[in-house]
Amino acid sequence: MSAKEILTGAEALIRSLELENVETMFGLPGGCILPAYDPLLKSSIRHILVRHEQGAGHMAQGYAHVTGRPGVAMVTSGPAATNMVTPLCDAFMDSIPMVCITGQVSTTAIGTDAFQECDTVGITRSVTKHNELVMRAEDIPMAIRQAFHIATTGRPGPVLVDLPKDILQNKMEWNWPTDEEVLEALPGYRPTTKGHSRMIREAAKLLLAAEQPVLYLGGGVLKARAAEAVRELAELLQIPVVTTLMARGAFPDDHELCYGMPGMHGTATAITAMQKADLLCALGARFDDRVTGKVATFAPDAKIIHVDIDPAEQGKVRKPDVPIVGDCRLVVEEIVKAVKEMLADGVERADITPWRSRVNGWREQFPLTYDQSEPGARLKPQYCLERLRDAATDDTILVAGVGQHQMWSSLFWKFNKPYTWVNSGGLGTMGFAVPAAIGAKAAKPEATVWAIDGDGCFQMTAQELVTATTEGIHVKIAILNNTYLGMVRQWQEMFYGERYSEVDLSGCPDFVKWAEAMGCVGIRVESPEEVDAAIAKANSINDRSVVVEFRVEEFEKVFPMVPAGASNDDVLLHPSQESRREFLK
Amino acid sequence: MTTINTNNPYGDSRRHHILSVLVQNRPGVLARVSGLFARRGYNIYSLAVAPTEDADYSRITIVVDISATPLEQIVKQLFKLIDVVRITELDPRKTVERELMMVTVKADGDLRSQVTELVAIFEAKVLAVGTDVLTISVDGTPQKLDDFEELLREYGIVESQRTGRVALPRLDREARKSATKGKAS
CATH class of the missing domain: 3.40.50.970 (Thiamin diphosphate (ThDP)-binding fold, Pyr/PP domains)
Incomplete structure (x- = not known):
């Protein structure tokens, strides 16, 4: 790569994606993105041709979910970009790292209602972590580097880069920005990853003092690759764990401390353990309405430790007693260290065995259940x-x-x-x-x-x-x-x-x-x-x-269920368990 | 963390706070900020935006109505915008604020001298003279503009336009403390 190498914007795009270690991308070509599909023919990147742009977006999400690496989708302008809105919003809501490249009409045609023109950055502004319309070919490498940096750091999310057709065709002098240049170009973006040390000690203190603690794991545990650290914390203090819909797998279901999913269709045990807890340690979770039910009656007696990399999640729904902004893995590792130090210093640990046996009692009384089908009837x-x-x-x-x-x-x-x-x-x-x-x-x-x-x-x-x-x-x-x-x-x-x-x-x-x-x-x-x-x-x-x-049976229902707007105290159990409801008190 | 200013100089009916938001001067940045307010249901009372001394940055002065939303949540959500570099919540007591108003007011016959007298008292300027109206500009604190507008109302305001306020911290150490460096996720 000599300094004077001249490339088209499209060649620079594909080379930038290669340098970001993209191995697989999902997409469907069309008018404005056509120039980018030409250098793709010679690229090492595997392009998977979809049948609908929404499919490309969800495939990129699936890719990101299982690898932790950003999923990449590339589509054309106008209807292709609007078809991408749903996957972008989905990725935004679930904090999935994703980079989406869209074609755009030429810079000279922008704003003229040209064929297949739409205001892609305007439409996707509220469903992306960031988006950018690039107006010069020489800015493409920086835009791509920033997109990957923003998508994968802090709270991950989708980033869209909108590329007009003429800048893909224009020539530019190849230049690959350094890490320092990327950071310098983003003076307002410095995610906090390391937790506040005083707050970490406060959290350790609360965890040791709690008599009825619950670890409430959200998708952030997976994003931060914190599963091992969380397991160490749970085992060290023998704290019951619940895993939200986005955190399933973050803690093994076959572990004795795992009580499954809380929320609207959670297990009776997970829901009730949270309700009765005196301490909820929320790790990468955001107190979603599907988890809390009616907020005013959610876990009324619990103190809250809230670990989240996104400062805006602190106090958004529930005011935390100990807010910790930071990367879940780094913070939990520090909490484990602080707990061990306190134990070594002779700090007394509250006895949680009565709590454990109470929670285990709920698990025995209220296992997941359904009625087996009658002979000859539909499958369950x-x-x-x-x-x-x-x-x-x-x-x-x-x-x-x-x-x-x-x-x-x-x-x-x-x-x-x-x-x-x-x-x-x-x-x-x-x-x-x-x-x-x-x-x-x-x-x-x-x-x-x-x-x-x-x-x-x-x-x-x-x-x-x-x-x-x-x-x-x-x-x-x-x-x-x-x-x-x-x-x-x-x-x-x-x-x-x-x-x-x-x-x-x-x-x-x-x-x-x-x-x-x-x-x-x-x-x-x-x-x-x-x-x-x-x-x-x-x-x-x-x-x-x-x-x-x-x-399968048409009329089968999902139980347990907390009706929308109801308190988690009023969870509807499977009909066969309703008679035992007082055990949940 | 930005502290929430609970001492409201305007009383309970006007729960306004001033945010001075330093942003990268890039296309669409105002749309990002205003879109965030619209999407999350926050109310903007007034908004002024212009480039700063450094052409790479603009300063947006937003007066927010926080009767519905805690200021802390607004500030945190604003911080998440990649183009937002720094947010300062300005305590009105420790801030210099200015606003400009232009107003066309009825002023015919005998009343004209009364209006020009007010213009002199408020250090305003007559920008244009019609047969029975005057167009006046006045700058100063929002309170001063409110007072001036109130007095002119008696004569009959034909049209008026205010810029929304701009503000900077007073040059003492206290006011600088509440400046919060940009961070995001």
């Missing part, structure tokens, strides 16, 4: 999940769409390793599963990737199975087909007097034929006896993608 979705789970290894990556099947997946699967669970938490994007599974599998070809999808979700993005087939990315999809928009149907049953409005999807297509038309193997399962054989067959096929359609 939970049964399908249990059988899929029992046939899987700890390394299997599970991806879900959004709805009942997502909650059952989170509840009934056993996540024993971090980065084996991929789902859309904050935004709740139906149609996430199929493309996200393809992105995850593209990142980890050696792993088995199962997507659990609903029939509603599947019909939103399943055209990407063609992408999977043509690119040789073999995923496995289990459709829990209840011929309904199941979660909406559940709410209409429970809260709208069984008045079912526009939730019936019984006019669904033949999913087996659909799978076959896309070059996949299609399997239909209608009775419990067929389940194991179908799963075994799906697991044995490694040269094609497989779609298994489980025809």
Whole structure:
């Protein structure tokens, strides 16, 4: 790379992506981004051609979820950019590092309502961590370096770089900015990673003094790669752990200290442990409304330690007693150190054995449960999940769409390793599963990737199975087909007097034929006896993608459930457990 | 951490705070700031923006209405904007503030001399003279402008425009302490 090397903006873009160690990217070309697709022909980067831009975005997310590296998507201007809005917003809500390159009309045409022009940076401003319209070819390398820096540091998130067609075609003198130059160009961006030492000691003190503590893990634990540090803290003090929807796998489900997922569809034990706690140590969690239920009655007696890299999360929902802004891994390691020092100095540890046995009592009384299907009746979705789970290894990556099947997946699967669970938490994007599974599998070809999808979700993005087939990315999809928009149907049953409005999807297509038309193997399962054989067959096929359609009970509901706006004290248990509710007191 | 100023010089009905926000002078930065306020439901009372002594930076002076949102949350969310370099919450008691107002007021016949008398007292300027109206500019503290406007109202204000206030800390050590260096995530 001589200093005087002259490149086109497009060549500079592709070289910049290579220098950022991009190995795989997802996209679909079009008018304004055309110049960038030419140098891509000679590049080492694998480009996966999608069938819809939304698919490229979710694939990039799936890739980022399982690797921790930024997912990269590249699409053209106008409708392609607007199709990318949903994945960007999804990545923003779930703090997924992602870099999105969009084409734009030439700088001379911007603002003229040119063909396929839209105000991409304006439209995506509120759904990205940052975005930038680049107006000179020589600025492309810096824009790309900044995009990767911003996407992956601090609280991760999506960054969009909008590139007009003429600047991709213009010549520029190649220059790769140094780390110092990148930082100098971002004087307002200095994420705090190291926790405040006095606050860390305060946190250690509270953890030692608490009689009823709970570790409340959020997605930030995974983003910070803090799972090991958190495990050390939990084991050192024997503190019960709950893992939110975004943190499933951050602490092993088979660990005796793990009490599963809290929140609207959490386990009764996790919900109640938080409610009764005298100390909640929130690590990379944001007190989401789906976790807290009615905020005014959430964990009323708990002091709060809140560790988060985003200062704006401190006090946004619940005022912390000990706020610590910093990287979860660094902070937890420091807390562990401080706790050990205090123990060595003879600081007395509160006795938490009564609390432990109380929480264990709830776990015994209120296990996850469902009614097995009557002979001859429809399959139960939970049964399908249990059988899929029992046939899987700890390394299997599970991806879900959004709805009942997502909650059952989170509840009934056993996540024993971090980065084996991929789902859309904050935004709740139906149609996430199929493309996200393809992105995850593209990142980890050696792993088995199962997507659990609903029939509603599947019909939103399943055209990407063609992408999977043509690119040789073999995923496995289990459709829990209840011929309904199941979660909406559940709410209409429970809260709208069984008045079912526009939730019936019984006019669904033949999913087996659909799978076959896309070059996949299609399997239909209608009775419990067929389940194991179908799963075994799906697991044995490694040269094609497989779609298994489980025809499941239409009226099955997800329990436990905290109705929207209700207090977590009023969690609705599975009907078979309601008679034991006083044990939760 | 920016401290929240609870001593309100305007009384409870006007819960206004002044934020002086230093931003990188880049396209779209004002849209980022105003978009954040709109998206999170914060109220802007007034806003003034112009480049600083260093052309790479602009200063946005925002007067926020915090009756609905804690100032701390607004400041933290603003910090998350990559282009925001520094936010200073200015305590009105330790701040020099100025605002400019232009006003066209009815002033015919005998009343004209009364209006020009007010112009003299308030050190305002007559910018244009019509047969029965005057256009006047006045600068000073927002309070002074309020007073002037109130007095002119009797004569009949045809049109008026205020710039929104700009502010800088007073040159003592106290006021500088509340400056918070930019950080984000």
